[in-house]
Amino acid sequence: xxxxxxxxxxxxxxxxxxxxxxxxxxxxxxxxxxxxxxxxxxxxxxxxxxxxxxxxxxxxxxxxxxxxxxxxxxxxxxxxxxxxxxxxxxxxxxxxxxxxxxxxxxxxxxxxxxxxxxxxxxxxxxxxxxxxxxxxxxxxxxxx
Numbered sequence: 001x002x003x004x005x006x007x008x009x010x011x012x013x014x015x016x017x018x019x020x021x022x023x024x025x026x027x028x029x030x031x032x033x034x035x036x037x038x039x040x041x042x043x044x045x046x047x048x049x050x051x052x053x054x055x056x057x058x059x060x061x062x063x064x065x066x067x068x069x070x071x072x073x074x075x076x077x078x079x080x081x082x083x084x085x086x087x088x089x090x091x092x093x094x095x096x097x098x099x100x101x102x103x104x105x106x107x108x109x110x111x112x113x114x115x116x117x118x119x120x121x122x123x124x125x126x127x128x129x130x131x132x133x134x135x136x137x138x139x140x141x142x143x144x
Contacts, residue, residue: 017134025088039073
């Protein structure tokens with residue numbers, strides 16, 4: 001029961017890959033939270049706004065627009081939060097479907113105005129060598 005060496009145990013070869021997968025999931029969750037906070041602040045602004053009479057917009061139409069915009073925004077936040085959570089869970093379990101879904105999540109965010117930077121960063125982390133190692137070790141092949 002003697003240790004072969006006196007130093008610390010050897011590092012886990014997949015630790016970097018595990019951290020990369022965790023980072024991808026956390027970026028997605030952070031994006032969902034950022035979207036929710038941004039849309040919530042927009043909702044507060046819309047709730048207190050009125051249309052100047054000189055613009056000629058019917059107040060009823062404007063109220064319907066505000067309600068529709070708020071409901072669509074909240075629905076998108078809920079969908080994005082659930083999507084990010086499922087992707088995070090799947091990436092931790094090395095699911096290829098979660099990887100593909102994460103790429104779609106990133107591309108969706110690239111084409112969204114205020115979360116495009118998160119989409120770009122997520123794509124960078126998804127296509128790093130560590131992610132390839134993470135999925136390669138899943139099927140029994142050697143990483144690298």
